[in-house]
Amino acid sequence: MSVVSRANLLCHPRSWIKPSTGILVALAVSLLCILGTALGAKTAEPAGPLSSGENYRRHCIDCHGVDGRSLTRLGRKSGASNLANPKVMASLSDADIFKTIKFGRIYNGEEKMEGYAQNIPDAEISELIQFVRKFAK
Numbered sequence: 001m002s003v004v005s006r007a008n009l010l011c012h013p014r015s016w017i018k019p020s021t022g023i024l025v026a027l028a029v030s031l032l033c034i035l036g037t038a039l040g041a042k043t044a045e046p047a048g049p050l051s052s053g054e055n056y057r058r059h060c061i062d063c064h065g066v067d068g069r070s071l072t073r074l075g076r077k078s079g080a081s082n083l084a085n086p087k088v089m090a091s092l093s094d095a096d097i098f099k100t101i102k103f104g105r106i107y108n109g110e111e112k113m114e115g116y117a118q119n120i121p122d123a124e125i126s127e128l129i130q131f132v133r134k135f136a137k
Helices: 003-011 019-044 052-059 073-078 087-092 094-103 120-137
Strands: 103-106 110-113
Touching: 052 094, 087 120, 094 120
Parallel strands: none
Antiparallel strands: 103 110
8 A cells, every 4th residue: 555545545534435334433433322321321420328428518518618608609699508606597497407418498489499309308407407506606
């Protein structure tokens, strides 16, 4: 094969593939992409229950902040409770906090906090309540 022919193959790699082979290659690549995406989604799921700290980092920190004071942009915008304020936390029962975490908070018809019923199991919500109560101590 001449240098020109090899250069032609490099510039036009499909020139050496038969049409039926090209279709099979395209199908194989597509199948690998689909399988790779499906497998990648499964490996991203947590293996077991999350700690209360990890749940807080994943679901609460954007609004309530690292220290629970809700001084973040999203916290101020949504009117998120200051979890570090002892008076605020004393006024809320565990049942109130549980309900808010599980079902969210709506004020004047506007969702201020999304509910996490689909993301956090009840047992982990109970642990999260104890975690956030520590901010007020």
